[in-house]
Amino acid sequence: MxxxxxxxxxxxxxxxxxxxxxxxxxxxxxxxxxxxxxxxxxxxxxxxxxxxxxxxxxxxxxxxxxxxxxxxxxxxxxxxxxxxxxxxxxxxxxxxxxxxxxxxxxxxxxxxxxERPVPDKVPMAKTSEKDSLLATEMAQRFLGTASNTLARKRKKGLLFELEAMEYVGNEVYLVCRLKNRSGIDFEIGYLDVLLANGSKKRRASQQEISLEVKQHIGLPGTLAHGAEVRFVLVLPKFVPGDNERLRLVLREKHGNRVLAVER
The missing domain is CATH 2.60.40 (Immunoglobulin-like)
Known part of the structure; x- marks a missing residue:
């Protein structure tokens, strides 16, 4: 096959x-x-x-x-x-x-x-009690540094950015920022992290592999209009290949708004 x-x-x-x-x-x-x-x-x-x-x-x-x-x-x-x-x-x-x-x-x-379970059964605003103290401390350290921009998406008053990608031991820390100026509160349903393999041209097929997110730190359940937040996603270590791109897709829980950044 x-x-x-x-x-x-x-x-x-x-x-x-x-x-x-x-x-x-x-x-x-x-x-x-x-x-x-x-x-x-x-x-x-x-x-x-x-x-x-x-x-x-x-x-x-x-x-x-x-x-x-x-x-x-x-x-x-x-x-x-x-x-x-x-x-x-x-x-x-x-x-x-x-x-x-x-x-x-x-x-x-x-x-x-x-494709996925009912959103109400998958809370996004809570951090597991089993998450390591080291991961939380490292995330707070990254959140305390000056912001940068690796990838950005603006859509209808919403801004989603990937600011940094840091390797620590066997883990990768993705530092992100979300800003809401849409006039409507944004309730977070899912945040998928994917590796995309293939051409970005419209007529070419693209393959995507979902990556495990071990922990998220600072990610709220709802971002009110006028609010802004920086948060960190912790993943097992991975290194994109020459033809692979990192893609983050943020979906609204009760609505059709979707934001995706790619680098």
Missing amino acids: KNKQMILLALGLICTLVVRGQRVMDTLYVNEFKNVALFFPSPIERAITGHEGFVFSYDRERAGYLGLLQGCEGPDSNLLVITNDGLVYAYILAYAKELPWLNHFVQVGEHLGS
């Missing part, structure tokens, strides 16, 4: 799918001459095809609703799409010289399940 297919399979297993019955996956027919357009009910956050002969293009910067499919003649493959509300959509991909249709408006009922 090719490496890309293995990653696709792993993504499918990682997703905590709340399956709605035994729905058979739809088949999408594509070729290399025409774009097949898929319009999703929520913005597309991540997507991957099982074979490089099929390409799914979408706007990674603005998290758009539209995805475009093309494919070359060859064996069937599959497509996995995760929207920013955590819903998972999966399809079989097949080549056809004549396409039955060019546009598909995806319905919410087509999703297989949810």
Whole structure:
């Protein structure tokens, strides 16, 4: 099995799918001459095809609703799409010289399940009692230093920054800053840390691997309008490869606002 297919399979297993019955996956027919357009009910956050002969293009910067499919003649493959509300959509991909249709408006009922547990069961504002005292002390030291900027994202009055990436022993400390000038309180649901492997070009497939966050220090449950906070994420040591990028994705708990920074 090719490496890309293995990653696709792993993504499918990682997703905590709340399956709605035994729905058979739809088949999408594509070729290399025409774009097949898929319009999703929520913005597309991540997507991957099982074979490089099929390409799914979408706007990674603005998290758009539209995805475009093309494919070359060859064996069937599959497509996995995760929207920013955590819903998972999966399809079989097949080549056809004549396409039955060019546009598909995806319905919410087509999703297989949810990528992650219900937010209410995953508190983000508490620090585990088992977290090491050393990690907390190191985090406070980093928070006491002058801020810098490695990556930044502004969106509708919200600012999300990765300020520093510090290695201490077998751990990595990510120093972040979040600022809210949106006029609406921002309730934090999830903060995912990912390693992205692949081209940033819109027509290229991108693979992402989720990284474990051992501890978060200073991250509130809600950031009120007008407030600003610096916090630290503690992860097991990792070193991005030449073709890998670090990606942090912050999602609203009860809403569709998503902020992502990448370096």
